[in-house]
Structures are given as structure tokens and as C-alpha cells.
Amino acid sequence: MEADTMMDKVAPIEIAQPQEASKSAAGREVVFETRDLGVLYGKSPAVMGVSLSIYQNLVTAIIGPSGCGKSTFLRSLNRMNDLVSGARIDGEVLYHGQDIYSDGVDPVEVRRRIGMVFQKPNPFPKSIYDNVAWGLRVLGMKDNLDDRVERALTQAAIWDEVKDRLKKGAYGLSGGQQQRLCIARAIAVEPDVVLLDEPASALDPIATSKIEDLMHDLKNEYTLVIVTHNMQQAARVADMTAFFSLERTETGGHGLLVEYDETSKIFTQPTDKRTEGYVTGRFG
Amino acid sequence: MAVDAAGYSLKLGPRTRRRKLVNLVMQAIATLAALAAVAVLVLVIYSVARRGVAALSWDFFTKTAATFGQPGGGVANVLVGSIVIVAGATLMALPVGILVALYVSEFAPRRLANLVKLVLDILNGLPSIIIGIFVYGLLVIGSGQAAWKGSFALAIIMLPLISRATQEVLALVPSTLREGALALGASRWRTVVGVVLPTSIGGIVTGTVLAIARAAGETAPLLFTTSIAANAVTWDPRQPVLGIPFDIFVLSESPDPADHARAWALGFVLITFILVTSLTARILLARHRQKLEG
Numbered sequence: 001m002e003a004d005t006m007m008d009k010v011a012p013i014e015i016a017q018p019q020e021a022s023k024s025a026a027g028r029e030v031v032f033e034t035r036d037l038g039v040l041y042g043k044s045p046a047v048m049g050v051s052l053s054i055y056q057n058l059v060t061a062i063i064g065p066s067g068c069g070k071s072t073f074l075r076s077l078n079r080m081n082d083l084v085s086g087a088r089i090d091g092e093v094l095y096h097g098q099d100i101y102s103d104g105v106d107p108v109e110v111r112r113r114i115g116m117v118f119q120k121p122n123p124f125p126k127s128i129y130d131n132v133a134w135g136l137r138v139l140g141m142k143d144n145l146d147d148r149v150e151r152a153l154t155q156a157a158i159w160d161e162v163k164d165r166l167k168k169g170a171y172g173l174s175g176g177q178q179q180r181l182c183i184a185r186a187i188a189v190e191p192d193v194v195l196l197d198e199p200a201s202a203l204d205p206i207a208t209s210k211i212e213d214l215m216h217d218l219k220n221e222y223t224l225v226i227v228t229h230n231m232q233q234a235a236r237v238a239d240m241t242a243f244f245s246l247e248r249t250e251t252g253g254h255g256l257l258v259e260y261d262e263t264s265k266i267f268t269q270p271t272d273k274r275t276e277g278y279v280t281g282r283f284g
Numbered sequence: 285m286a287v288d289a290a291g292y293s294l295k296l297g298p299r300t301r302r303r304k305l306v307n308l309v310m311q312a313i314a315t316l317a318a319l320a321a322v323a324v325l326v327l328v329i330y331s332v333a334r335r336g337v338a339a340l341s342w343d344f345f346t347k348t349a350a351t352f353g354q355p356g357g358g359v360a361n362v363l364v365g366s367i368v369i370v371a372g373a374t375l376m377a378l379p380v381g382i383l384v385a386l387y388v389s390e391f392a393p394r395r396l397a398n399l400v401k402l403v404l405d406i407l408n409g410l411p412s413i414i415i416g417i418f419v420y421g422l423l424v425i426g427s428g429q430a431a432w433k434g435s436f437a438l439a440i441i442m443l444p445l446i447s448r449a450t451q452e453v454l455a456l457v458p459s460t461l462r463e464g465a466l467a468l469g470a471s472r473w474r475t476v477v478g479v480v481l482p483t484s485i486g487g488i489v490t491g492t493v494l495a496i497a498r499a500a501g502e503t504a505p506l507l508f509t510t511s512i513a514a515n516a517v518t519w520d521p522r523q524p525v526l527g528i529p530f531d532i533f534v535l536s537e538s539p540d541p542a543d544h545a546r547a548w549a550l551g552f553v554l555i556t557f558i559l560v561t562s563l564t565a566r567i568l569l570a571r572h573r574q575k576l577e578g
Contacts, residue, residue: 080467085394112469122460125483134478135468182464189468 028055031096031193031223032077038090039072039081046072047255048090052242059215059224061238061263063231065278068244069255070227071119074195077225078114079107112139115186119198121178123170123185128153128162131170131181135189152188155221156180157214176207183214187222194218196226200233212237231279234263241266243275329555336552339545348515359550361517365431365525369510370500372435372521373442378492380439381446382481388447389454390476401451408444413504415440420508429524434510438502442495449491453484456573486572493565497558503529528554 032054039046047069054060062070072081079100081087092099100110123131132149141148149166153159158180162173170181179199186194196215200208215224215237228234234241242260246253259266259275270276296304343358350357384404388397419437457480465475481488506527513524526534528550535547
């Protein structure tokens with residue numbers, strides 16, 4: 001299994017690191033390519049005209065003010081918006097070249113490859129072990145179940161904290177631990193991509209920094225896309241950053257992609273005035 | 285002159301005095317009405333218990349009715365009969381009730397869901413004698429009575445109760461849990477079976493227990509479906525059996541005063557069963573809600 005490549009636990013990567021070759025998108029495989037993507041709820045568009053490429057084994061951050069459609073965009077990447085009645089998609093989302101919204105595509109299969117971690121930790125009301133094992137059982141990955149559970153919990157940097165209480169309920173964990181358990185649950189089923197929807201917004205700073213460290217480790221194996229309203233967080237964890245903004249119109253407004261580039265460029269030399277205004281804290 | 289202090293007086297004037305009086309009277313009437321409701325229940329339980337307890341005995345629970353005019357005998361066949369009928373009804377209504385609730389809460393488009401909910405409410409309001417006649421026409425004519433046919437009639441009564449109770453607890457399951465399961469690549473059905481149902485099991489059990497308590501007291505659906513029975517204990521649902529409520533009716537019509545005492549005793553048994561199950565169910569539900577709402 002590829003998951004055997006253990007991450008370097010000794011030296012957590014420093015935050016606000018300088019440019020390195022590995023951060024560049026150049027030459028990397030494109031995991032997602034959205035083409036003029038729009039999501040509508042009923043008749044009102046939540047986000048429109050997003051075209052961007054998300055690269056393998058990078059952390060891509062989506063930032064922007066409230067209501068700019070960043071979560072909606074993220075949820076369109078694994079068809080979670082299908083669950084919202086009245087939600088509709090415009091344009092295309094290509095995943096390794098295949099449109100995930102085309103006719104023959106099964107949303108269940110999409111989500112099996114593209115996992116998700118939510119804003120509020122949402123462990124199942126089961127034991128810690130079963131939280132991780134449930135997805136494995138459902139997907140028929142039942143061989144070496146114990147090993148798989150341990151590996152996922154280790155990757156999510158929570159194994160040491162829970163190894164003596166695996167059979168205890170997940171609700172006994174702290175919020176930060178619950179969120180790492182949810183990350184373990186998501187990566188246990190060996191997805192290709194993990195989408196994170198403001199994964200640390202409900203957590204305290206220490207738990208947040210653990211999640212951020214974790215993302216640095218996880219990107220060696222997975223492609224990560226994170227929505228965050230916290231610009232410092234984007235600056236710390238992301239290789240690429242997309243800035244979304246809210247376009248006000250007469251009928252309300254909708255989100256759109258303003259600028260997408262390497263994180264360092266977005267934060268130091270943005271080309272768009274709106275990006276500059278946002279990252280320098282002048283609005284939003 | 286100083287400023288007229290009367291404009292700022294906080295004492296009662298004549299108008300406000302009247303308002304206060306009306307308020308007090310209405311409060312008192314409402315309180316009395318509430319007390320009356322409680323009193324009715326207490327009186328019913330008390331009078332049934334006072335007359336029923338005397339006839340309770342070991343024989344009452346273990347023997348069948350003695351030959352007319354002879355002393356002794358009991359209602360074992362009726363107690364077993366009620367258990368057979370209600371257990372059968374639960375076996376039929378529980379799975380269907382849960383599936384209907386799942387359809388309404390998890391799978392159906394909103395309009396259809398509302399339609400099914402409406403149908404369930406109407407079903408819940410149907411007079412039970414109508415259900416009895418319906419089952420009589422459907423199952424009994426031509427082939428005779430049987431306990432399972434009575435169960436079927438009771439199941440129709442239990443179905444909307446179980447289904448609505450289940451819908452209510454399903455609605456309490458946070459949608460984030462469903463999303464978490466679906467995001468792992470689980471199908472809707474696996475999500476329901478693996479996450480949603482286990483989370484709501486406490487509420488489903490409660491709803492079922494309440495439905496059982498209700499069904500155990502129903503008489504009308506059993507009149508035409510399982511009311512002519514031999515005076516013997518049988519657990520066979522293919523045989524007709526007597527249930528407690530119907531036997532209360534039969535015993536109280538009897539000319540033998542000992543039968544009247546048995547009718548009261550049976551009433552006491554039934555009312556105790558219903559009280560205990562209803563109260564337990566409500567306590568369970570309260571706990572379950574607390575757990576879910578955290």
C-alpha cells in the first residue's frame with residue numbers, strides 16, 4: 001500500500017516557509033479542472049464562472065469574505081451539493097479529465113475518491129474505532145481492519161491520544177480530537193483528494209495548529225483543498241490560493257473567482273485590487 | 285406647586301384593579317380545568333384498582349375460566365391471547381412503520397413526503413371499528429377468525445403511531461452526520477442503516493412502546509377478527525384468541541358477580557400495563573432527546 005510511506009514526524013514544516021521547488025504547480029498533474037463552473041440554488045446563483053485547476057499533492061486554499069460561495073464551490077467538487085434540494089450545476093468539473101457531473105457518473109463513487117472534512121466535527125455516535133472502521137466496512141476494505149484503523153489514526157496524528165480508548169465513544173473526545181478523528185475517518189478509505197471545509201473554525205488555537213501541521217504531512221499522500229476564512233491559515237498551509245469575492249448585483253449577488261495563484265504571490269503581489277484589499281485587511 | 289405626582293403613581297387605579305381581577309379569575313379557572321383533568325385520571329385508576337385488586341390471585345393469572353357458576357378459575361387464556369395479538373401486531377407494524385418513516389424523512393421528495401404524512405394522520409384518525417370491519421371483509425369472511433387477523437387490524441392502528449414517532453426522531457438526527465457518512469462514499473441506504481437508525485434507535489423504541497400500549501387497549505378491531513375463541517390457553521396465532529379489552533366487555537355482561545370482579549381485575553391489569561409502558565417510554569424518550577441534543 002502506498003500509505004506505508006510514513007511522514008516525517010521529527011521536523012514539522014515551518015509555517016510561512018520560503019519558496020521551494022515543491023510548492024510550484026508546474027509539472028504537477030491536474031486533479032481538478034473546473035470550467036466556467038457555477039452553482040445555483042433554485043434560480044439564484046451562489047457562485048459563477050469559476051475556472052481553475054487544482055494540482056496533485058498540493059494544498060489549495062480557497063479564501064474570501066462570507067457569502068462568496070467558497071464552501072459551495074468546495075462542495076461541488078465531490079457532489080455534496082446534490083444533497084441540497086434545488087441545487088444546480090453550470091459548467092464542468094473535470095476530475096482527472098472526467099466530468100463528475102456527466103450522466104454515467106455515480107456520486108457515491110465520486111465521494112469515495114474525494115473525501116471531505118466538515119466545519120463542525122461530526123463524528124458518528126459510535127466508538128472511536130468504529131468511526132474509522134465504518135467507512136472501511138461499507139466500502140468492503142475489511143482486510144486488516146485493525147491495521148487500517150491504526151494507520152489512519154496515526155496519519156491523522158491522534159493515535160497516541162486514543163490508542164488506549166479505541167472502544168470508547170467518540171463524543172468523549174475534545175473538539176480538536178474529534179476533528180482529527182474525522183480526518184482519520186476520511187483518509188482511512190484511501191481517497192485521492194480530501195476537501196476541508198473550514199476544518200479549524202470551531203477549534204481553539206492549539207487544536208488549530210495541530211490540524212495545520214497535519215495538513216503539511218498529509219499533502220505528501222493526498223491532494224488537499226481547504227476553505228478557510230482565516231487568511232493567516234491559508235498563508236501557513238497552502239501552496240496555491242484562490243481568492244473568491246462577492247459580486248453584488250441588483251438581485252442579490254453571487255461569488256466569483258477573482259484571482260488564483262501561488263500563495264506567496266496572492267499575499268505579497270496580488271494583481272487584482274480586490275485581492276489586495278482583502279489580504280491587507282482593508283475589507284472583508 | 286410641585287409637579288403633580290399622581291401622573292407617576294404606581295398604585296392601582298379603578299381600571300387596573302378590574303383588569304387584575306379578571307386576570308386572577310381566568311387563571312383560577314384554567315388551573316381548575318387542569319386539576320380536573322388530573323383528577324379524572326386519578327379517579328379512574330383508583331376506582332379500577334379498588335374493585336380490581338381483590339380478584340387478583342395466582343389462579344387468576346394461571347387458570348382459564350371455570351365452568352359457569354363454579355368458583356375459582358382465571359383469565360390465563362385472555363392474558364396470553366392479548367400477548368399473542370399485540371406481539372403479532374408489533375411484528376407487522378414495526379418494520380413497515382420504520383420503512384415508511386425512512387421513506388418520508390430520508391428518501392421522498394418533499395411533496396410526496398407531505399402527502400404520505402397526511403395519509404398517516406388520516407389513518408391515525410380512522411375509527412378503529414372501521415378498521416375492524418375492513419379486516420373482517422378482507423381476511424375473515426369465508427375463512428374464519430384468527431389471532432393474526434386481529435393482529436393485522438391492530439397493526440393498522442399502530443402503523444401511523446410508530447411511523448410518526450420515528451419520523452420525529454429521524455428529524456433530530458443532525459444532517460451533518462448524514463453528510464459525514466455520505467462523504468465517505470456510503471450509499472444513502474448504508475448511511476441510513478449504519479448511522480441514522482442507530483442514532484435514533486432510542487426514539488424508535490419509545491414510539492413502538494407507546495403504540496403497543498395503545499394497541500393493547502383496543503377492542504373494536506378485535507370484535508370481528510378474533511373474538512370467538514375456545515376457553516384454552518394457546519400461543520398459536522392461527523387460532524382465534526380473546527384479548528383483554530374484549531374479555532372485559534364479555535365478563536361485565538355476565539350474570540355471575542364473580543365475573544364482574546374479574547372484569548375489574550382485568551381492567552386493572554390493562555391499565556397498569558399501559559401506565560407503566562407509557563411512563564417508561566416517555567422517560568426513555570426524554571433521555572434520548574437529551575443525548576441527541578447534547
